[in-house]
Amino acid sequence: MQPAFPTATEVLIEVAREGLYLAALLSAPAVLAGLAVGLMVGAVQAATHIQEPIIGLVPRAIAVVAALSVCLPWMARHLVEFTAQLFELLPAVAGA
Numbered sequence: 001m002q003p004a005f006p007t008a009t010e011v012l013i014e015v016a017r018e019g020l021y022l023a024a025l026l027s028a029p030a031v032l033a034g035l036a037v038g039l040m041v042g043a044v045q046a047a048t049h050i051q052e053p054i055i056g057l058v059p060r061a062i063a064v065v066a067a068l069s070v071c072l073p074w075m076a077r078h079l080v081e082f083t084a085q086l087f088e089l090l091p092a093v094a095g096a
Contacts (some may be wrong), residue, residue: 008093015089022082026075033067034060
């Protein structure tokens with residue numbers, strides 16, 4: 001027989017799972033932008049035989065900053081929603 005309400009341990013495991021999922025989701029735009037630009041710059045460097053490391057770093061950094069600035073409102077909305085859910089669950093976990 002399963003309890004009607006989840007235990008504090010189950011709630012904490014669910015919150016940790018959602019937190020890890022949210023961290024992966026929010027880091028995806030920056031990681032994917034860096035990956036895409038890195039692949040393009042790498043292909044150009046391989047084709048031109050220019051192996052200067054700074055040439056690959058600057059476009060990737062610009063792409064990551066651009067992706068973060070474009071996605072910042074979306075990221076902030078998800079973080080605020082997650083934080084609100086945490087505060088709603090706090091009494092249930094603390095009271096158990």
